Amino acid sequence: MNLFTDIHRLVIEALDTLTEDGALPEGLAYDNVTVEPPRDPAHGDMATNAAMVLAKPAGRKPRDIAEALAGHLATDERIALAEVAGPGFLNLRLSESVWQGVVQEVLAEDAGYGRADMGQGRRVNVEYVSANPTGPLHVGHTRGAVFGDALASLLDFAGWTVTREYYINDGGGQVDVLARSVYLRYLEAHGQEVAFEDGTYPGDYLIEVGARLKELHGDAFVGQPESVWMEEVRTFAVEAMMDLIRTDLAVLGVEMDSFFSEKSLYGTGRIEAAIEDLDGKGLIYRGTLEPPKGKMPEDWEPREQMLFRSTAHGDDVDRPIRKSDESWTYFAPDIAYHYDKVSRGYDELIDVFGADHGGYVKRMKAAVAALSEGAVPLDVKLCQLVKLYKDGEPFKMSKRAGTFITLRDVVDEVGPDVTRFVMLTRKNDAPLDFDFDKVLEQSRDNPVFYVQYAHARIRSVMRKAEAAGIALDEPPRLEDDAELAVAKKLAEWPRLVEIAARSHEPHRIAFYLYELAGDFHALWNKGNESPHLRFHRDDAPEASAGKIALARAVAIVISAGLGILGVTPVEEMR
RNA sequence: GCACCCGUAGCUCAGCUGGAUAGAGCGCUGCCCUCCGAAGGCAGAGGCCCAAGGUUCGAAUCCUUGCGGGUGCGCCA
Numbered sequence: 001m002n003l004f005t006d007i008h009r010l011v012i013e014a015l016d017t018l019t020e021d022g023a024l025p026e027g028l029a030y031d032n033v034t035v036e037p038p039r040d041p042a043h044g045d046m047a048t049n050a051a052m053v054l055a056k057p058a059g060r061k062p063r064d065i066a067e068a069l070a071g072h073l074a075t076d077e078r079i080a081l082a083e084v085a086g087p088g089f090l091n092l093r094l095s096e097s098v099w100q101g102v103v104q105e106v107l108a109e110d111a112g113y114g115r116a117d118m119g120q121g122r123r124v125n126v127e128y129v130s131a132n133p134t135g136p137l138h139v140g141h142t143r144g145a146v147f148g149d150a151l152a153s154l155l156d157f158a159g160w161t162v163t164r165e166y167y168i169n170d171g172g173g174q175v176d177v178l179a180r181s182v183y184l185r186y187l188e189a190h191g192q193e194v195a196f197e198d199g200t201y202p203g204d205y206l207i208e209v210g211a212r213l214k215e216l217h218g219d220a221f222v223g224q225p226e227s228v229w230m231e232e233v234r235t236f237a238v239e240a241m242m243d244l245i246r247t248d249l250a251v252l253g254v255e256m257d258s259f260f261s262e263k264s265l266y267g268t269g270r271i272e273a274a275i276e277d278l279d280g281k282g283l284i285y286r287g288t289l290e291p292p293k294g295k296m297p298e299d300w301e302p303r304e305q306m307l308f309r310s311t312a313h314g315d316d317v318d319r320p321i322r323k324s325d326e327s328w329t330y331f332a333p334d335i336a337y338h339y340d341k342v343s344r345g346y347d348e349l350i351d352v353f354g355a356d357h358g359g360y361v362k363r364m365k366a367a368v369a370a371l372s373e374g375a376v377p378l379d380v381k382l383c384q385l386v387k388l389y390k391d392g393e394p395f396k397m398s399k400r401a402g403t404f405i406t407l408r409d410v411v412d413e414v415g416p417d418v419t420r421f422v423m424l425t426r427k428n429d430a431p432l433d434f435d436f437d438k439v440l441e442q443s444r445d446n447p448v449f450y451v452q453y454a455h456a457r458i459r460s461v462m463r464k465a466e467a468a469g470i471a472l473d474e475p476p477r478l479e480d481d482a483e484l485a486v487a488k489k490l491a492e493w494p495r496l497v498e499i500a501a502r503s504h505e506p507h508r509i510a511f512y513l514y515e516l517a518g519d520f521h522a523l524w525n526k527g528n529e530s531p532h533l534r535f536h537r538d539d540a541p542e543a544s545a546g547k548i549a550l551a552r553a554v555a556i557v558i559s560a561g562l563g564i565l566g567v568t569p570v571e572e573m574r
Numbered sequence: 575g576c577a578c579c580c581g582u583a584g585c586u587c588a589g590c591u592g593g594a595u596a597g598a599g600c601g602c603u604g605c606c607c608u609c610c611g612a613a614g615g616c617a618g619a620g621g622c623c624c625a626a627g628g629u630u631c632g633a634a635u636c637c638u639u640g641c642g643g644g645u646g647c648g649c650c651a
Contacts, residue, residue, distance in 0.1 A: 055631070056630095091594095095625085499590055
């Protein structure tokens with residue numbers, strides 16, 4: 001249940017009644033009528049803009065409509081006060097029993113509180129990470145991994161059926177480079193001197209792979225031409241890298257439902273099938289592209305190639321499908337991959353990319369729009385760069401100097417929970433500063449700590465109360481403003497989940513938790529000055545039980561919220 | 575040159591997809607521990623929401639233009 005939708009429904013019913021009474025004309029559209037928490041608590045608990053939105057189509061003054069509406073709403077027992085304000089807002093103050101009810105509901109529904117059925121079971125495929133299988137995951141991948149994973153959990157919580165998918169780029173030239181690099185390590189394992197020239201991966205992580213290759217094949221490949229070993233070494237190397245990546249993801253707590261191999265699209269007719277589908281829609285043709293304006297490539301020459309008419313679906317220029325040597329461009333398997341996703345019957349698709357793939361969004365959307373004939377929406381979420389800091393100083397990354405920060409480095413340093421939460425304290429399309437020292441700091445300016453601390457405080461109180469024989473299943477009692485503030489914040493949770501899910505923005509969950517924790521800490525501290533507001537009171541067990549009910553509700557929501565972010569709520573801090 | 579993202583307190587950023595007097599943390603000023611964990615809380619100062627137009631009852635939010643920053647722009651994926 002969502003209190004805001006309840007009251008929204010109440011407002012709509014009242015409007016219908018006004019229409020029946022002839023106070024409003026028939027057939028008004030209520031689409032823009034909203035019920036929201038006002039920014040200023042002095043304006044009440046909720047406000048509706050109904051009168052202002054309907055004034056024009058109804059041909060009546062906003063304040064008149066508001067007055068009439070107020071009269072009807074005031075008869076509902078949940079509404080303590082309805083008053084017209086400003087240009088025609090209708091401010092509602094809800095009766096205290098409503099907030100009491102909210103807390104009780106949280107306790108009753110427990111981890112299910114805030115679950116929504118917005119998705120109505122629709123199937124969504126969230127593709128993320130999808131790093132090339134050529135090495136360990138680095139910081140940039142980490143953000144994408146955390147974001148995609150949290151978004152997937154969020155959508156699941158909001159009622160979608162979610163598939164978490166990883167697209168393995170194992171079909172392009174970079175896996176050949178990987179194979180050659182592993183081959184060099186293999187020769188090295190046989191005692192040969194090798195040189196890592198440009199176009200090979202010199203990373204240490206391949207030493208072990210080369211050694212394992214030696215164990216498996218002995219010297220069968222030594223001194224042999226590429227044609228002999230390429231296929232086998234490549235498969236072996238990709239497999240090894242995917243093991244590495246899977247381990248990295250596991251360390252972060254990310255588990256994919258599905259891995260999709262780009263290679264499986266080649267030589268199987270699947271790319272051809274996707275292109276044929278587009279061709280059947282008249283979107284494939286042979287032509288010559290204009291050179292890009294402003295920045296002319298040095299070796300530019302006009303060239304006829306197979307093109308996809310992506311401009312028919314909102315792209316800026318048509319995109320090449322085949323290279324000049326008639327092999328596929330990287331775009332072709334991507335089309336086939338998304339064709340496959342559409343064929344698998346997903347109702348919605350989400351791709352999580354790094355910001356450097358921004359230029360890729362329009363053509364991908366065009367492809368999906370064409371393939372699904374507009375039936376399957378694709379949302380592409382771009383994750384901006386992560387800038388690393390150490391004690392306030394920029395942390396320089398350089399492959400050459402060996403200071404190449406991997407996902408593993410970060411998680412080993414600060415742990416998966418901190419890594420995940422911090423990665424979600426920024427909007428996905430805003431750059432993120434990650435300071436190794438600050439994220440471990442135990443203070444209010446570290447949101448991870450602040451939220452965890454609130455949860456730990458509550459669990460601490462519950463343990464002590466239990467030991468003191470105080471009942472933990474009493475109904476809540478709310479008396480103080482600070483308590484009501486917390487209850488009201490809890491009432492916002494279901495609404496926030498819906499907003500975050502609709503906008504595909506899991507960071508909103510993190511910010512909400514920070515606010516909820518703030519309200520809770522304020523209440524906690526008030527207990528220092530006013531002992532009767534303390535949660536745990538041996539002198540008044542019954543009152544204490546009523547207070548603890550509220551605290552338990554807070555812990556439930558924090559726990560649920562952290563669950564969406566993939567962060568473990570802690571029992572105690574130390 | 576074109577496309578996408580961004581521009582909000584001194585700094586780092588939220589702002590509920592158009593609502594009322596624009597918020598938080600850090601930093602600055604002043605308070606609150608014989609009291610459930612002060613690892614916390616309260617209060618104050620600090621803003622022409624980049625600029626100019628437009629849409630309307632109402633704009634930080636939507637549209638246009640300009641300025642400033644980031645990313646990308648056929649045979650790398």
